[in-house]
Amino acid sequence: MSVLPLIIKREFISKVRNKSFIVMTFLGPLLIVAMTALIAYLSKANEGEVKKIAIYDEAGIFKNDFKNSQEIVYVDLSSMPFKTAKDTASNSYEGMIYVPKVADIQELATKTEYISDDSPRMEFLMEIEAVINAKLSKNNLQELGFDSDKIEKAKVKSDVRVSKFSGEEGLKYLNEIKIGIGFLFGYLIMMFIIIYGNMVMRSVIEEKTNRIIEIIISSVKPFQLMMGKIIGTSLAGILQFIVWILLGLGLMFVLTLFGASQADLSTTTAQMQPEQMEMATGLLGKIQLYLNEIPTITLFLFFILYFIGGYFLYSSLYAAIGAAVDSETDSQQFLLPIIMPLMLGVYVGFFTVMNDPHGTVATIFSMIPLTSPIVMLMRIPFGVPWWQIALSIAILFGSFLGIVWFASKIYRVGILMYGKKPTWKELFKWLKY
Amino acid sequence: MNSILEVHNVVKQYGDYTALNSVSLSVPKGSIYGLLGPNGAGKTSLIRIINQITMPDGGEVILDGEKLAPKHVQYIGYMPEERGLYKTMKVGEQCMYLAQLKGISEADAKKQLKYWFEKFEIESWWNKKIQELSKGMAQKVQFIVTVLHQPKLLILDEPFSGFDPVNANLIKDEIIELNKKGTSVIFSTHRMESVEEMCDHIALIHKSNKLIEGKLIDVKKEHRTNAYEVGILSSNVERLMYDLTQKFQLQQTDFKSLNDELKIEVQLNGSAPNELLHILTQNGQVTHFVEKIPSINDIFIKTVTNK
Numbered sequence: 001m002s003v004l005p006l007i008i009k010r011e012f013i014s015k016v017r018n019k020s021f022i023v024m025t026f027l028g029p030l031l032i033v034a035m036t037a038l039i040a041y042l043s044k045a046n047e048g049e050v051k052k053i054a055i056y057d058e059a060g061i062f063k064n065d066f067k068n069s070q071e072i073v074y075v076d077l078s079s080m081p082f083k084t085a086k087d088t089a090s091n092s093y094e095g096m097i098y099v100p101k102v103a104d105i106q107e108l109a110t111k112t113e114y115i116s117d118d119s120p121r122m123e124f125l126m127e128i129e130a131v132i133n134a135k136l137s138k139n140n141l142q143e144l145g146f147d148s149d150k151i152e153k154a155k156v157k158s159d160v161r162v163s164k165f166s167g168e169e170g171l172k173y174l175n176e177i178k179i180g181i182g183f184l185f186g187y188l189i190m191m192f193i194i195i196y197g198n199m200v201m202r203s204v205i206e207e208k209t210n211r212i213i214e215i216i217i218s219s220v221k222p223f224q225l226m227m228g229k230i231i232g233t234s235l236a237g238i239l240q241f242i243v244w245i246l247l248g249l250g251l252m253f254v255l256t257l258f259g260a261s262q263a264d265l266s267t268t269t270a271q272m273q274p275e276q277m278e279m280a281t282g283l284l285g286k287i288q289l290y291l292n293e294i295p296t297i298t299l300f301l302f303f304i305l306y307f308i309g310g311y312f313l314y315s316s317l318y319a320a321i322g323a324a325v326d327s328e329t330d331s332q333q334f335l336l337p338i339i340m341p342l343m344l345g346v347y348v349g350f351f352t353v354m355n356d357p358h359g360t361v362a363t364i365f366s367m368i369p370l371t372s373p374i375v376m377l378m379r380i381p382f383g384v385p386w387w388q389i390a391l392s393i394a395i396l397f398g399s400f401l402g403i404v405w406f407a408s409k410i411y412r413v414g415i416l417m418y419g420k421k422p423t424w425k426e427l428f429k430w431l432k433y
Numbered sequence: 434m435n436s437i438l439e440v441h442n443v444v445k446q447y448g449d450y451t452a453l454n455s456v457s458l459s460v461p462k463g464s465i466y467g468l469l470g471p472n473g474a475g476k477t478s479l480i481r482i483i484n485q486i487t488m489p490d491g492g493e494v495i496l497d498g499e500k501l502a503p504k505h506v507q508y509i510g511y512m513p514e515e516r517g518l519y520k521t522m523k524v525g526e527q528c529m530y531l532a533q534l535k536g537i538s539e540a541d542a543k544k545q546l547k548y549w550f551e552k553f554e555i556e557s558w559w560n561k562k563i564q565e566l567s568k569g570m571a572q573k574v575q576f577i578v579t580v581l582h583q584p585k586l587l588i589l590d591e592p593f594s595g596f597d598p599v600n601a602n603l604i605k606d607e608i609i610e611l612n613k614k615g616t617s618v619i620f621s622t623h624r625m626e627s628v629e630e631m632c633d634h635i636a637l638i639h640k641s642n643k644l645i646e647g648k649l650i651d652v653k654k655e656h657r658t659n660a661y662e663v664g665i666l667s668s669n670v671e672r673l674m675y676d677l678t679q680k681f682q683l684q685q686t687d688f689k690s691l692n693d694e695l696k697i698e699v700q701l702n703g704s705a706p707n708e709l710l711h712i713l714t715q716n717g718q719v720t721h722f723v724e725k726i727p728s729i730n731d732i733f734i735k736t737v738t739n740k
Binding site for chain 1: 448481484485486487503506509511512513515516517518519520521522530531533534535536578579
């Protein structure tokens, strides 16, 4: 009888029975929901806060141009002596906009100051600048003899329709949605690799520290043990992911029900509902349209393929590292070269694919096996030539075989080495044993 | 077939280091075979090759008349020097798992496990985790795991290191019982005196080479020095010493005794023991007369220094 199913079964059961695994499986989604709720609550709580900003307008030009908003209240202190106003502002105001008296109103473009001990947000400064710009531009126009109201009327706001040569209507912001979806899948693969790769590594280290490893490999081949470990752990991981997704969906359902009932209470008028329904169906239709534009099935298919290739590639490296070291703390120096390409895949992928999905950098990174599972998935929504996908997958699975061979060599030697932290040089020497 | 295991010219190299330099051995069926040698001699390398953990770079291994193949893991029970068990796994499940990895069926594993658990009176441990057991208890489980699949050949690397005296004795008795039922046993140890009493065959390995191999008794005969330890109560020591030095070489020696006697080691130089005894009885009361048998350790040191 083949021993591989036995090993897979043991690894799976020992992972699933582990207390921290159970806790994480059921608490994970709760934690994430709780975090989201907390962040939402905190940002809401921040909203209620009103900032008071003083205005000291010696020129008497802008006093009425700064409009109060939900977050900011402007108070005019121009009637006070400057010194008193400054003290008042520094004591009980967030900051003070100081408009000096000038000969030419245009000088205000550069001479207006914002005085505050806190460094202001960029948006806030831009808001102030926008007010000044508008006022001064209007002033300029008037001096030049233009009627600013007419100019305002003459302004046009365009909305370009996107369509295809076939005549069907195109969708705006499709690229952003595509990169979003690609990023999501890429990120998912990265997270899975890091979480469950680490789990594989820990399980290898555990067998070493328990000193059971030599007993086991006197019965089975190290390669079988390594593969059994990787497969068993990934099955446990997939189970955990499924539970997370189901729990997450359930929680979301509960929350929306809760939210909807609250919304019902606030909008007691029943007439609103048909409108809302219409909006909802409209939105659903839109989503349907977008989904039609994205090669969903292809994407899902390749997600699975790249997921398998990427996960096996990386987790065999994790297994090799686990075999080479004696404890988890020793593993850091070897982990860095693994995490780096993963990070590189996500971030380089994100920025280059967004700019140009078929550019040289994106294409190269979607071929390198260590980054291709992430980068190629980001590119696929934009339509990648078949030969490129085929080549990338061929490279991925080809190097997968190579790396598994390499990892199992290190694994074979490493699991029998105790008590010393190997160097890179020694690891390469092990390949020849 | 008279040998359970034959090793022919096995070579193993780690990089530039030669761990085994064309080593050949033959382990007779039903024997208790001591694989002796200091640390780093190559014992564990050889054992790992027999267990197919590593592959030899040259030579071959014949197990029970067949060239070593993956199916043979079932015939061997191996207790490595670095040993342990899954700490968080239940005792019963763990034993079942390890037995099944060796290739025996679930039903057989269960039957055997029941036998051993009853024998050691540890049925109540089935659902306990190893980490809940004491070290001595875990050692019993460790032994059961080694013999559970009824191996033809038992390989024990430093078997008594880490065992407390009570367990060591228990295990020793079990090993002897298994041996009587036909299981061949290989002991590997650097503490050469420790298994001398159990082994009937030995091989000495030193610096990757086999130096000596054979029946323990033959090895000892070959290295006998023909020296006798003598204890005598004599009223005329001068006379005695004179008579003895005429014929033999003498040496001071010491052994445990309840008498306040003269203790000497006598080299026979080809004479018969009776000639020595004759001189002794003429000069006093003989209280101790034993041929000095060389210990394996003595033989080893002598062989190494002579080379």
